[in-house]
Each structure stands twice: as structure tokens, then as C-alpha cells.
Amino acid sequence: MKKVSLRKIAALAASMAMFAMTLAGCGSTASDSGASSDGTTSAAAASGDDTVKVGLLHSLTGSMAISEKAVRDAEVLAIDEINSAGGVLGKQIVYVEEDGASEPSTFATKAEKLVDSEKVATVFGCWTSSSRKAVKPVFEDYNALLWYPVQYEGMEQSPNIVYTGAAPNQQIVPAIEYLLDKGYKKFFLLGSDYVFPRTANMIITAQVQAAGGEVVGEEYADMDQTDFAAIISKIEAAQPEIIINTLNGTGNVSFFKQMAEKNYTSAEYPTMSFSIAEEEVATIGADILKGHMVSWNYYETTDTPENKAFVEAYKAKFGESRVTSDPAEAAYDAVYLWKAACEKAGSFDVDAVREAIAGGDISFNAPEGTVTINGTNQHLTKPVRIGEIRDDGLIYEVYSTPTAVDPDPYLTTYDWAVEAGIQPIE
Amino acid sequence: MAQFISTLFNGLSLSSIILLTSIGLAVTFGLMRVINMAHGEFVMIGAYMTYVTQQIFAAVFPESVRDIYYIVSIPVAFGTAFLLGSLLERFVIQRLYGREIDSLLATWGISLILQQAARSIFGTQGVNVTAPSFLQGGVTVGGCTFSYNRIFIMFMVLLCLFIVWIIMYKSNFGKQMRAVMQNRPMAQCMGINSRKVDNITFALGSGLAGIAGCSVALLGSIDSTVGQSYIVNSFMAVVLGGVGKLAGTVLGSTIIGSASIFTENYTSSTIAKAIVLLIVIVFLQKRPQGLFVIKSRSLDE
Numbered sequence: 001m002k003k004v005s006l007r008k009i010a011a012l013a014a015s016m017a018m019f020a021m022t023l024a025g026c027g028s029t030a031s032d033s034g035a036s037s038d039g040t041t042s043a044a045a046a047s048g049d050d051t052v053k054v055g056l057l058h059s060l061t062g063s064m065a066i067s068e069k070a071v072r073d074a075e076v077l078a079i080d081e082i083n084s085a086g087g088v089l090g091k092q093i094v095y096v097e098e099d100g101a102s103e104p105s106t107f108a109t110k111a112e113k114l115v116d117s118e119k120v121a122t123v124f125g126c127w128t129s130s131s132r133k134a135v136k137p138v139f140e141d142y143n144a145l146l147w148y149p150v151q152y153e154g155m156e157q158s159p160n161i162v163y164t165g166a167a168p169n170q171q172i173v174p175a176i177e178y179l180l181d182k183g184y185k186k187f188f189l190l191g192s193d194y195v196f197p198r199t200a201n202m203i204i205t206a207q208v209q210a211a212g213g214e215v216v217g218e219e220y221a222d223m224d225q226t227d228f229a230a231i232i233s234k235i236e237a238a239q240p241e242i243i244i245n246t247l248n249g250t251g252n253v254s255f256f257k258q259m260a261e262k263n264y265t266s267a268e269y270p271t272m273s274f275s276i277a278e279e280e281v282a283t284i285g286a287d288i289l290k291g292h293m294v295s296w297n298y299y300e301t302t303d304t305p306e307n308k309a310f311v312e313a314y315k316a317k318f319g320e321s322r323v324t325s326d327p328a329e330a331a332y333d334a335v336y337l338w339k340a341a342c343e344k345a346g347s348f349d350v351d352a353v354r355e356a357i358a359g360g361d362i363s364f365n366a367p368e369g370t371v372t373i374n375g376t377n378q379h380l381t382k383p384v385r386i387g388e389i390r391d392d393g394l395i396y397e398v399y400s401t402p403t404a405v406d407p408d409p410y411l412t413t414y415d416w417a418v419e420a421g422i423q424p425i426e
Numbered sequence: 427m428a429q430f431i432s433t434l435f436n437g438l439s440l441s442s443i444i445l446l447t448s449i450g451l452a453v454t455f456g457l458m459r460v461i462n463m464a465h466g467e468f469v470m471i472g473a474y475m476t477y478v479t480q481q482i483f484a485a486v487f488p489e490s491v492r493d494i495y496y497i498v499s500i501p502v503a504f505g506t507a508f509l510l511g512s513l514l515e516r517f518v519i520q521r522l523y524g525r526e527i528d529s530l531l532a533t534w535g536i537s538l539i540l541q542q543a544a545r546s547i548f549g550t551q552g553v554n555v556t557a558p559s560f561l562q563g564g565v566t567v568g569g570c571t572f573s574y575n576r577i578f579i580m581f582m583v584l585l586c587l588f589i590v591w592i593i594m595y596k597s598n599f600g601k602q603m604r605a606v607m608q609n610r611p612m613a614q615c616m617g618i619n620s621r622k623v624d625n626i627t628f629a630l631g632s633g634l635a636g637i638a639g640c641s642v643a644l645l646g647s648i649d650s651t652v653g654q655s656y657i658v659n660s661f662m663a664v665v666l667g668g669v670g671k672l673a674g675t676v677l678g679s680t681i682i683g684s685a686s687i688f689t690e691n692y693t694s695s696t697i698a699k700a701i702v703l704l705i706v707i708v709f710l711q712k713r714p715q716g717l718f719v720i721k722s723r724s725l726d727e
């Protein structure tokens with residue numbers, strides 16, 4: 001055969017490989033088929049007089065399945081607890097589960113199915129910002145209600161979504177304040193290349209500069225990047241006092257491993273991470289993460305009686321080896337907050353529940369402490385905790401805000417943010 | 427200066443990793459003209475074998491000898507990939523010689539099957555290999571830190587290259603292999619069992635990918651897509667170097683590895699990827715045969 005045609009084939013091969021990579025990145029393939037109960041209703045399927053139907057919409061397959069499974073499990077735990085304590089307004093909760101398959105477009109289809117055909121009272125769901133943005137128009141068009149349990153980049157406020165994770169001013173801003181108070185001046189921003197790290201770093205840059213600090217470098221790694229040598233060289237050249245890390249997923253493993261191979265520990269280059277919780281520590285390894293800092297609202301070690309009960313119940317139901325984390329806890333709270341809102345409204349009707357929420361006094365004694373839904377922006381008032389990763393793979397609180405922090409998704413109460421004119425990245 | 431040496435070292439390190447994943451490809455693609463889309467999955471298999479060996483050692487052996495798991499994992503990874511490669515050749519590739527597009531699609535399907543198998547066995551979340559204690563950390567000379575595992579990978583590459591060179595150019599089998607690749611009917615007339623040669627050659631290429639898997643396991647987490655992140659660079663290295671020449675693959679990998687690191691130093695990682703791809707495209711426009719060309723009297727070439 002001719003050389004030239006071989007080359008064409010090689011080009012085709014390379015482009016197919018790239019296509020395969022994107023495919024794999026989107027995680028369209030299924031796994032863990034045992035857990036996938038596509039569209040099945042637990043317990044009695046009929047939504048009779050003594051039951052109320054809710055939807056769970058998470059990725060049970062694909063790349064996000066592992067993360068979202070923890071959140072889904074926490075929601076199921078809360079539902080079971082509520083049912084055995086008598087249900088909501090005298091009705092037992094039954095849940096309809098749909099699989100978002102780590103694919104925003106699938107999330108949108110399944111959300112429509114839940115609210116339109118299944119006629120659920122409310123939906124607990126999503127993890128990634130892209131999936132939330134995909135389902136947002138569905139919930140707005142059908143005037144349904146979504147409970148979103150993960151910290152995110154802020155700059156959003158839909159009347160049909162209740163955000164039970166942290167807004168930027170309940171995770172990022174207090175962490176930077178803490179670092180500035182500790183005397184750190186030179187910041188290096190490292191993140192994966194997508195909306196959350198870019199928005200977070202825009203906020204951090206404005207905040208650091210307003211406080212007289214300096215951002216000595218800002219780098220973004222591809223989602224599937226495996227070699228961090230060049231980025232580590234840039235960090236060495238910039239000599240930062242602290243690295244702000246918003247890498248996601250496997251990028252964290254490569255980055256921390258390759259820092260360790262250059263003999264760098266948290267003593268030389270301390271980091272503050274916003275996407276590493278207990279689950280991630282277990283994968284990356286506590287030995288290379290020890291001493292590094294993270295910022296969340298909740299840790300498995302958080303010392304409240306509610307948390308003790310929560311951790312015990314979670315491990316009893318799903319296994320001793322499972323860890324609880326901030327997103328799982330926020331998902332657990334979401335179910336209880338919905339219950340409280342329904343009880344105040346005296347009905348499951350979405351408008352009545354939203355009206356009850358607008359009153360601003362729906363609260364729950366959560367494992368992280370008391371959380372209250374803000375009546376205007378539908379985010380939670382919650383405590384913020386800076387934690388340090390220790391040898392045992394758990395995260396221990398080193399600082400917490402004296403009182404719970406009110407949510408401010410658009411950062412309108414911070415002068416430096418207003419001055420910098422921070423805008424959502426679309 | 428320290429910065430430059432450090433960059434040079436990083437470039438060489440990335441080049442050696444690309445080279446390690448490309449040597450196997452140079453054998454299967456370069457010599458046999460089989461476009462094996464599942465090559466990256468053999469890297470993945472090698473990486474998972476390293477993990478499995480580590481887990482077995484952790485469970486069975488006392489703390490003191492646990493470090494040698496990594497040494498053991500290299501032949502284990504090679505053996506597993508070699509065996510699977512041999513099976514793949516026997517049951518799929520063998521039926522598709524001379525039908526490039528068909529073999530491309532078939533191996534792509536196999537790549538998807540292997541990825542899904544890995545997800546079913548090991549889960550979707552990445553697993554992790556802890557470097558043995560003698561490969562942890564690095565040595566600092568004049569302000570530059572050279573990590574032991576990167577130095578180790580470079581030596582492993584040199585060793586693999588040397589062994590492949592011996593096999594290809596100094597051994598009797600290599601002579602048969604080259605004869606079959608250059609002129610199959612003539613080689614068959616001379617009494618060479620070309621089926622057997624094909625099978626072993628393909629398995630050898632796959633086994634080398636398994637060894638590459640051992641080394642990438644040291645650098646990051648292992649999941650079902652780990653092979654995919656290396657396969658594009660490897661194909662580029664082989665094509666850039668000139669199909670069918672070992673020296674070309676070495677040079678191709680060095681160019682792509684160093685160009686990636688140097689451009690990434692001055693730009694961002696996304697732009698660096700685009701620039702490297704652009705360099706390859708422009709180069710192949712000027713010289714479509716790649717850096718090295720096999721001189722052949724065969725009319726077909």
C-alpha cells in the first residue's frame with residue numbers, strides 16, 4: 001500500500017482517539033448497573049392519600065457517579081429517617097429516582113420527566129454546575145422546586161432552586177480572609193479549566209488585591225492533564241506563600257504526587273483547596289495531603305451531637321468504610337429543610353412552599369450547626385470552617401467563623417467585589 | 427540557569443514517558459501497520475497491574491519487603507499485556523491484516539470494551555499507587571530537584587529501547603520479524619512461520635505498553651481513561667518520527683515532549699497543546715514521510 005494513505009489513516013486514528021477522549025470525559029458509558037434503578041419507585045409506587053412523591057436526580061452512571069452517589073445516599077438516609085419518624089404532614093415520602101448519567105442534556109430530559117410525568121412534589125438533585133444550569137429552565141418553566149446540595153461559584157439565584165451548599169462568600173471569601181489574617185501575601189491560583197475555578201479565581205484576585213496582597217500566578221490545567229511539571233516550575237519561579245487550589249478530580253492526584261516527588265510538603269508550599277473533601281482525601285492519599293488546608297462548612301469530625309448521630313446512621317446504613325462529606329451533609333439537610341418548609345406551608349404545593357421559604361425562618365439543626373434558608377436568595381445561612389488534613393485521612397477544624405455567615409451569591413455586600421465589578425462567567 | 431536546567435529535565439522526562447508509550451506503538455503500528463486504537467488500554471492494563479501487585483503485596487507480605495512490589499509489578503504488567511496482546515492478535519487483528527480501516531474500528535471497539543471492563547472491575551474512581559520508598563522524593567543539585575521516579579523512568583526507557591534494539595537488530599527472531607514486515611511472501615518462502623512472528627511482534631508491542639503503564643502509575647491516579655491521555659501524543663510521535671523506524675520514534679517523542687514543556691512554560695497548558703499540534707501539522711505538510719524514511723526497493727511502498 002501507499003505511504004500517503006497510511007498517513008491519512010493515522011490522522012483518522014488520532015482524531016478518533018481524541019473523540020474517544022471527549023467521550024470518556026463526558027462519561028457517557030454506564031457503570032455500576034446494580035445501583036441504577038432507572039425510573040423505579042421505591043415502596044408503593046402509587047401516590048395515594050398517605051404518600052408524597054419526591055424525585056432524586058443524580059448521576060448513577062458515568063464519571064460523576066461516585067461523587068453523586070454519596071449525595072444520593074445522604075438524601076435516601078434523610079427520607080428513611082423522616083418516614084420512620086412519621087413522615088411529612090402525616091404522609092410517607094416515596095422517591096422516584098432518575099439517572100442524570102453525568103450528562104447535562106440527560107439531566108434536563110430526566111428533570112422534565114420527573115416534574116411533568118411523575119408529578120413529584122419536589123426534586124433533590126444535581127452536582128455539577130453544568131447539570132444545574134441545564135435543568136434550571138425546566139424547573140422555572142414548570143414552576144417546580146429543585147434542592148441543589150453542592151457548593152458552587154455563586155452568581156445565580158433562581159426562584160425555583162434552593163441552594164443548600166455554600167455560596168462563594170461561605171467558602172472562598174472566608175478562606176482567603178483567614179489566609180490574609182495569617183499574614184499570607186503572595187497567592188498562586190491553580191485550577192482546572194472550567195467555570196468554577198475561573199469564577200473563584202476572579203473573586204479571589206479582587207479580594208487579595210483589595211487587601212494589599214499579590215497574585216503571583218494563575219494557571220489552569222486541562223481536566224485530563226497528567227503532567228504538572230511545567231506548572232510546578234512556574235510555581236517555583238513565582239515563589240508564592242500559599243497556593244489556592246481549585247483543581248478537580250484526578251488532576252489533584254497528579255499535582256500532589258508530583259509536588260511530593262520534588263520533596264515539597266505543606267511546609268514549603270501550603271495549599272488551600274476548595275474541591276477536596278473527605279472522599280477525595282481517601283483517593284489522593286492522606287500521606288501526601290497532610291498539613292494542607294481546605295475550606296468547607298462541614299467535616300466528618302465536626303463536633304455537634306447532630307453530626308454524631310448523622311455519621312453513625314450513615315455508616316450503619318451504607319458501610320463502616322464510607323465517609324461523610326460536606327456535599328452529602330448539605331443534601332441530608334435539604335430533605336429536612338423541605339420537610340420544615342412543607343410543614344410551615346401546611347401543603348406540598350410549590351407556591352405555598354416557596355411562600356413559606358420567603359418568610360426566611362425555615363431552619364434545621366443540621367450536623368454542621370443550625371442552618372436557615374434566606375428568604376430572598378434561597379441560599380442557606382451556614383457556618384464556615386477552615387480545616388486541616390491529618391494523617392488519618394480526616395479533616396480537622398482549625399478555625400470557624402464566630403457566627404453563621406449569611407449567603408450573598410452576588411457578593412453585593414463586599415466593597416471590593418462591587419468595585420471590581422465581578423460578573424458571572426457564562 | 428537553574429530554571430533552564432529544570433525545564434530541560436522536565437522536557438526530557440515528558441519525552442521519555444511519551445517514548446515509553448510510543449515504543450510499543452512503533453512496533454505494532456510502525457512495523458506491522460496495524461493501527462491499534464486499544465494501545466492506550468494496554469498502558470491502562472499495565473497501570474492497573476501495578477496497583478493489583480501493590481495490593482497483593484500489602485495483603486500478603488510483611489512491611490519490610492513491600493517496596494519490592496514495584497520491581498515485581500514490571501514483569502507482571504509486561505506479562506499480562508503481552509498475553510492479552512497475543513490473544514487480541516490471535517482472535518481479532520490476525521483476521522484484519524491489510525484492512526486498515528477495519529482494524530482501526532475493531533481495535534477502537536476493543537478499547538471501549540477494555541475501558542468498561544476496567545470500570546466494572548476497579549470502579550469509576552481512580553486508584554492510586556504509592557511509589558516505593560527508594561523512588562520517593564528527589565535529589566537537589568544546585569537549586570534543581572530531580573525526582574527519583576522520573577530519573578527511574580528515563581532509565582527504564584533506555585533499557586526498553588536497548589532490549590527492543592537487541593531483539594530487532596541482533597536476534598534471530600528480529601531478523602525473521604524484519605523479513606516478514608518487509609516482504610511477507612518471500613519470508614514465507616524461506617520457511618518463516620509468519621503467523622507466529624506476527625503474533626509475537628504484536629504481543630511484544632502490547633507488553634511494552636504494559637511497562638509504560640507501570641511508569642505512568644507513579645505519576646498520577648489510575649482510572650479507565652489513563653491510556654487515552656497518552657495515546658494521542660504517542661501516535662503523533664510515531665508519525666512525526668517516520669513510521670517504521672525506532673530512531674524516528676525516539677526523535678519524535680523528544681520533539682513533542684520538549685516542545686510541550688517549553689511552550690507550556692511560556693503559555694498555558696491548553697495553548698501549549700495547540701502549538702504542539704500545529705508544529706506537527708506544519709512539519710508533516712513539508713515532510714509527509716516523517717523525519718526518517720525507510721529506503722525500500724519494494725514497488726508497493
